[in-house]
Amino acid sequence: MVEQMICVELIYAEPDNQTVLRVQLPKYSTVADAIRLSNIAQRFAPDxxxxxxxxxxxxxxxxxxxxxxxxxxxxxxxxxxxxxxARRRRARDS
Known part of the structure; x- marks a missing residue:
């Protein structure tokens, strides 16, 4: 039996750049599975x-x-x- 797959996008936005990664996963995968499979943590979110x-x-x-x-x-x-x-500081400094 062939395992059913799904396709999802992972989005990570930095102040000056947005990254979109598309990954295919087995059906019933979790958000954590997608993050691990995409390696987005190593590339953009070291925290x-x-x-x-x-x-x-x-x-x-x-x-x-x-x-x-x-x-x-x-x-x-x-x-x-x-x-x-941040808004209070900007208003105070204006």
């Missing part, structure tokens, strides 16, 4: 993408989430500072 926030089409998911064909896995970078605090 560990499994500790980062993860999403599929903008909705937060856990690394254990089972993927469907066509899913778009998004790896969110950790914020360097609180966005509200």
């Amino acid at each position: 560990g993408p499994l500790r980062s926030q993860l999403g599929i089409f903008g909705k937060k998911v856990s690394p254990e989430r089972v993927l469907k064909d066509g899913d778009r896995v998004e790896i969110y970078r950790l914020l360097e500072c609180d966005p509200m605090e």
